[in-house]
Every structure is written in structure tokens, then in C-alpha cells.
Amino acid sequence: MSLNDAVVAMFEDFMEIGDVTPGFINDYINELNRHIRFYQEAREMRFLRSIKKYLKRINATLTREIIKLQKNVDDTYKNESNYRIKLQKLENYREKRDTIIEFINKTTLVVEDTRSLFSLTNDSELFGIVSALKVSLIENLDYLIEIQTDITDYINKIQFQLDVYIKAQRLKEIKDHGTLHFKTNFNEVVNNINTLRHNGHKSPRTKISIDFLYTDDGHILCKRISEKYKLTRLMVRGLADRMAGNFKDKGLEQQIKLDTEKLVQRFLAQSKSNLFEYLMEYKFPKAIGTVTFEERLSLFVEIAMEYQNAMDFKYRLVHYDYEDNEKNKKRLAYTLILPLTEKKKNETAKA
Numbered sequence: 001m002s003l004n005d006a007v008v009a010m011f012e013d014f015m016e017i018g019d020v021t022p023g024f025i026n027d028y029i030n031e032l033n034r035h036i037r038f039y040q041e042a043r044e045m046r047f048l049r050s051i052k053k054y055l056k057r058i059n060a061t062l063t064r065e066i067i068k069l070q071k072n073v074d075d076t077y078k079n080e081s082n083y084r085i086k087l088q089k090l091e092n093y094r095e096k097r098d099t100i101i102e103f104i105n106k107t108t109l110v111v112e113d114t115r116s117l118f119s120l121t122n123d124s125e126l127f128g129i130v131s132a133l134k135v136s137l138i139e140n141l142d143y144l145i146e147i148q149t150d151i152t153d154y155i156n157k158i159q160f161q162l163d164v165y166i167k168a169q170r171l172k173e174i175k176d177h178g179t180l181h182f183k184t185n186f187n188e189v190v191n192n193i194n195t196l197r198h199n200g201h202k203s204p205r206t207k208i209s210i211d212f213l214y215t216d217d218g219h220i221l222c223k224r225i226s227e228k229y230k231l232t233r234l235m236v237r238g239l240a241d242r243m244a245g246n247f248k249d250k251g252l253e254q255q256i257k258l259d260t261e262k263l264v265q266r267f268l269a270q271s272k273s274n275l276f277e278y279l280m281e282y283k284f285p286k287a288i289g290t291v292t293f294e295e296r297l298s299l300f301v302e303i304a305m306e307y308q309n310a311m312d313f314k315y316r317l318v319h320y321d322y323e324d325n326e327k328n329k330k331r332l333a334y335t336l337i338l339p340l341t342e343k344k345k346n347e348t349a350k351a
Contacts, residue, residue: 022065022096025103028058029110036114048121052129058107059133065100066143069093071210073147077154083162087155094151097144101305104137141301145335149315260299264307268339275311275337276300276320293322297332304337312338 032054039047073093080086111130118126212218267278279296304311314336321331 022099022103025058025061025065025100026106028054028061029103029106032058032110036110036117040117048123048126052126055126055129055133059129059136062100062104062107062140063136066140066147067210069096069100070143070147070150073150073154077158083158083165087158090151090155090158094148097147097151101141101144104140107133108137138298138301141305145301145304149313149335152315260303260306264303264310268310271339274318275303276318276334279303280320300334304335310340312340314338 032051035047035050035054038044039051073090076086076089076093080089111133118130208218208221213222263282267275270278273281279300280293282296284291316336317333318336319331319333321329323329
């Protein structure tokens, strides 16, 4: 006797609430590879059903782990009182983020390697699952870039707060010994300072909880934000149509692949454009064919993940205006990424 997949998924979601556990993703990838081998040996529907099941689980687990990672990062920064423990936890979450990126790359490799096998099945449901998984992998990489930005920002703020705390401790020691008032002009300097309320600093806004976003009101709020800032990854994306009969023939046209490493080397050798502008204006070889805006955007995310140590992340958003296939004007926000200067390279090498 076995439980229904929906019931199993419900218990798994319930049991995995808490700390980030990316190890489940690796287990699902191993099971997916195992059932793919079974299906290659014996073309039976039970193995194909298992392939669909683990593709769905990988997609759902990746999204869930990224949400938990973001929540744990925010909770650690807000609630952990010990500065050194807080820094250590954030560094651990950075390692888990890198682990999730590794699993995303492994999943992408499995899907690409078995593309011809999936096309031979001519299964519309399988094609829809694979298409949704590919879109989700790109979106998840985008989310992980934002999480990395948050972690770096939090670490910088904690380090600043720790420096202020150490200076305050030293100041208190001087005050306790009477040195501050009797051997310095501290009182005179403080009395001459005309302070303004809050010193011009705005209080930080409280982030909306993830639980609220799951409600109907949260869904309406997300739609309003997506319409205002043109955030396409908040829009609902439907599944593609039925797999075409000549899907395998079209796949042969994509056998010529771009040498990403040479492209990155050319980008690092110039200093006029950032990574996003460089890819948008880059003239690809004729043998590759036409490279669409979505493909260039996907390449931008891939390069940012794989070559992050060779590039200078400014961690600020730049807007790019473009027109979609229906000639509607849209705006996309992306992270500013520049080639490493010689000064930055020397600093990185010393670190």
C-alpha cells in the first residue's frame, strides 16, 4: 500500500519547514537519473511517470529551498543578537546558496542531455513539465543573485555595527577612567554640535512577510507591484503548446554552441560597457543563428553565476527599456556588473 503523490508532497512540505536542506534536491536528481536509465532500457510508462514525478519535485523543492533561504537570511539579520554568530550564519547561508546553484546547473545538464529522449516520447505533459522547469531554473538563478546581494549588504552592515560597538566600548572605558571629561575637550565639542532629528536618516521599512504574500490580498499586491515596475517574473506564465512533430529536427540546429569562455574573455578585455549592455549589443557568429532577447538574458544570468569571481558586482540596479514581440514598451532592472580593474584584482588576490 502506498500514499498518493499529492499526500506525500503535503507531508514533505510540512516536515521540511525550517532550516535550508538542499540535500533533498540532490537525492531527487539522483532518482531522476536512475529512472531515466530504466526508461532507456525498457520503454515502460511506469518509468516515464517516475521521471515526470521527480522533475516536478525538483522544480518545487528548488523554489521552496530558495524561499526558506531568503527567510532564514532575513531572520538571522533581524533576530540574532550575537554579531559574530550572525556573521557565521550568513556565511553558511552563502555556502548553501552556492550549493543550490550547483544543483541548478546539474538539473540543467540532465535536461539538456536527455532532450532527444524526451522528444521521442512525444508526451505533451512531459514537454510542459520540462518547459516549466527551464523557466523556473532561470528565475531561481535571478532570485539567488538577489539573495547574494542581501547577504553582502547584511554582512557590510553588521561589520559597520560591530566597528561602532567596539569604538563605543573603548569610549566607555575612557569615560569610566575620567579621561574623557578631564583631559579632552569632549564637552565643548558636543555642546557646539547642532543635531537634527534622526540626522537625516530614514528608518528602514519592514519587509512584508512571505505568509502574507500567499494570501489573496498578497496576490493582489504582487500584481500591482509587477505592473508598476514591469517585473515579468511576477507574472503568471502558461505552459507551451503541444510538442511539434519536427521537434527532434529543430533540436539538431542547436548543436553549434557558443564558446562562453571566449565571450567572457572579450568582455573582460574591454571597459566601455557593462555585462548586460555588452551581451545585448554583441554580434554572435552567423553559424549560431539569431539569438533572441530571452536567450541573451539567460546568458547574462549564466555568466554572472559562473564567472562572479572575475567580475566587479556593483550591487545596484540599472534599467533597460525594450519592446516585446507585440511592440509593447517594457522596462527591465538588472544588476550592474563590470570587468575587474587592476586595483580590484590586486585587492581580491590579497584577500
